[in-house]
Amino acid sequence: MHSHLALLSLCILAVSGAAPPPEQLFSPLVPKKVLATFKALPNPTKYPQYTTTTGTWQYFSPDTWTSGFFPATAYEVNTRRKLCGATPANGLGIADWLAVGRAASTAELPLVNGNGQGHDQGFLSFPFVEELDANPNNQTAQTAIKGFARILADRFNPVVGCTRSWNTADPTDFQVIIDNMMNLELLFHAETLTGNSTLRKIATTHADTTMKNHIRPDGSTWHVVEYNSTTGSVIKKRTAQGYSDDSTWSRGQAWGIYGFANMFRLTGDQNYLITARRLAKYFLDNIPADGIVPWDFNAPLVPAPRPADSSAATIAANALLLLAKYETTAAAAEFYTQSAIDILNNITHLAWNPSWQSLLSNGTVNKPANNYLTGTVYGDHYYVKAGNELIMRGLARCT
Numbered sequence: 502m503h504s505h506l507a508l509l510s511l512c513i514l515a516v517s518g519a520a521p522p523p524e525q526l527f528s529p530l531v532p533k534k535v536l537a538t539f540k541a542l543p544n545p546t547k548y549p550q551y552t553t554t555t556g557t558w559q560y561f562s563p564d565t566w567t568s569g570f571f572p573a574t575a576y577e578v579n580t581r582r583k584l585c586g587a588t589p590a591n592g593l594g595i596a597d598w599l600a601v602g603r604a605a606s607t608a609e610l611p612l613v614n615g616n617g618q619g620h621d622q623g624f625l626s627f628p629f630v631e632e633l634d635a636n637p638n639n640q641t642a643q644t645a646i647k648g649f650a651r652i653l654a655d656r657f658n659p660v661v662g663c664t665r666s667w668n669t670a671d672p673t674d675f676q677v678i679i680d681n682m683m684n685l686e687l688l689f690h691a692e693t694l695t696g697n698s699t700l701r702k703i704a705t706t707h708a709d710t711t712m713k714n715h716i717r718p719d720g721s722t723w724h725v726v727e728y729n730s731t732t733g734s735v736i737k738k739r740t741a742q743g744y745s746d747d748s749t750w751s752r753g754q755a756w757g758i759y760g761f762a763n764m765f766r767l768t769g770d771q772n773y774l775i776t777a778r779r780l781a782k783y784f785l786d787n788i789p790a791d792g793i794v795p796w797d798f799n800a801p802l803v804p805a806p807r808p809a810d811s812s813a814a815t816i817a818a819n820a821l822l823l824l825a826k827y828e829t830t831a832a833a834a835e836f837y838t839q840s841a842i843d844i845l846n847n848i849t850h851l852a853w854n855p856s857w858q859s860l861l862s863n864g865t866v867n868k869p870a871n872n873y874l875t876g877t878v879y880g881d882h883y884y885v886k887a888g889n890e891l892i893m894r895g896l897a898r899c900t
């Protein structure tokens with residue numbers, strides 16, 4: 502009895518002694534910047550993807566893999582307003598966020614009839630998934646989700662056991678990237694709407710194949726696995742956006758943790774949970790002493806500073822918060838939760854940048870292509886989403 506009590510008080514001490522989430526995550530600058538970005542969208546609509554190295558959004562045609570993130574962020578701000586209400590301190594009262602999310606997503610609708618975004622149909626579908634949370638009967642959003650899912654499902658090859666990520670000149674060269682794990686959730690949403698269980702089967706087959714071929718024994722991941730589409734055999738494992746074929750690109754690792762954690766959430770298959778935990782362990786074990794997530798865990802430290810990737814940090818934070826949900830002991834849950842909060846604190850300290858149009862700087866879009874030291878629309882999206890998660894779990898208070 503006595504030792505139980507001692508343990509209990511230690512746990513409480515550990516929790517109360519831990520660093521709280523960064524207050525910037527709940528700053529009125531969040532809604533203010535999202536609204537300013539909405540008002541500045543070009544007409545006809547183009548979507549922000551990343552900023553210049555001085556913080557100005559760069560706009561891209563709707564047929565771009567990142568188009569769904571900005572409208573989905575507006576929906577996340579709507580969620581926050583529902584959670585917190587509007588106060589002068591939180592600044593959430595400056596817009597009807599549901600209307601902003603809806604208006605911002607309409608330019609994506611023609612993509613349902615076909616687009617050039619390969620596997621990234623899941624990312625494109627995000628605003629419509631959010632819309633169905635607000636209005637489950639919205640036919641436009643339902644049709645969009647079914648259409649995007651159909652496009653993704655059509656990319657499935659049963660010989661390989663995956664959906665094709667990127668198109669290639671040689672159609673037998675079947676390229677799959679770890680990022681693709683994030684797009685599988687769409688297939689479950691479409692299954693719910695249609696009752697078509699083939700969609701779920703495609704998702705689990707893709708995840709099982711990825712589990713087998715994309716992960717190294719130490720829990721790190723390759724960015725790209727190339728399969729032969731006619732034989733199903735692995736041709737090559739390599740990088741595209743990372744430092745080298747043997748290195749671990751941090752955003753890919755974050756997509757992997759989150760993707761497998763989502764697969765566990767959607768199926769209850771323990772293998773996905775075990776895999777997500779393995780990937781998370783590698784990620785956390787390889788964050789350097791300064792707490793900053795580098796763009797690639799194996800990229801050289803010289804010349805310093807090695808560029809960070811704020812988007813890998815915010816994606817991983819959401820993934821870790823999800824993993825915390827599935828722990829049955831308080832200590833294990835606390836470990837993931839506090840790791841997520843530490844990552845958010847450190848990246849906020851480095852990259853919160855009031856004068857930029859994006860919320861965060863220090864994103865790496867594509868280092869080999871020399872596109873880094875930018876804001877990213879996906880990094881910002883997952884930053885806002887992580888803040889909402891913390892509020893929903895009672896780990897942060899509304900301002």
Ligand SMILES: *[C@@H]1O[C@H](CO)[C@@H](O)[C@H](O)[C@H]1NC(C)=O
Nearest residue numbers: 603606607632636639641642
């Ligand atoms: C339905 O969803 C679409 C696409 O997200 C949106 O543009 C539209 O405003 C929504 N309509 C209603 C009535 O909810």
Ligand SMILES: *[C@@H]1O[C@H](CO)[C@@H](O)[C@H](O)[C@H]1NC(C)=O
Nearest residue numbers: 650651654655697698699700
């Ligand atoms: C279910 O989805 C698969 C994949 O898109 C498709 O090939 C099949 O025709 C669908 N089945 C029905 C009954 O619509």
Ligand SMILES: *[C@@H]1O[C@H](CO)[C@@H](O)[C@H](O)[C@H]1NC(C)=O
Nearest residue numbers: 671673674729730731732736
């Ligand atoms: C795939 O295998 C087929 C049959 O062996 C071969 O003709 C083709 O060149 C291979 N493709 C690649 C990309 O290796």
Ligand SMILES: *[C@@H]1O[C@H](CO)[C@@H](O)[C@H](O)[C@H]1NC(C)=O
Nearest residue numbers: 520790791792842843846847
């Ligand atoms: C930054 O990361 C370090 C190491 O992970 C952690 O100990 C520290 O608490 C973090 N800093 C903040 C401000 O959270």
Ligand SMILES: *[C@@H]1O[C@H](CO)[C@@H](O)[C@H](O)[C@H]1NC(C)=O
Nearest residue numbers: 793806807808809862863874
């Ligand atoms: C973070 O961004 C600032 C501003 O662009 C830059 O000066 C700094 O070197 C970056 N640090 C890292 C670790 O990427």
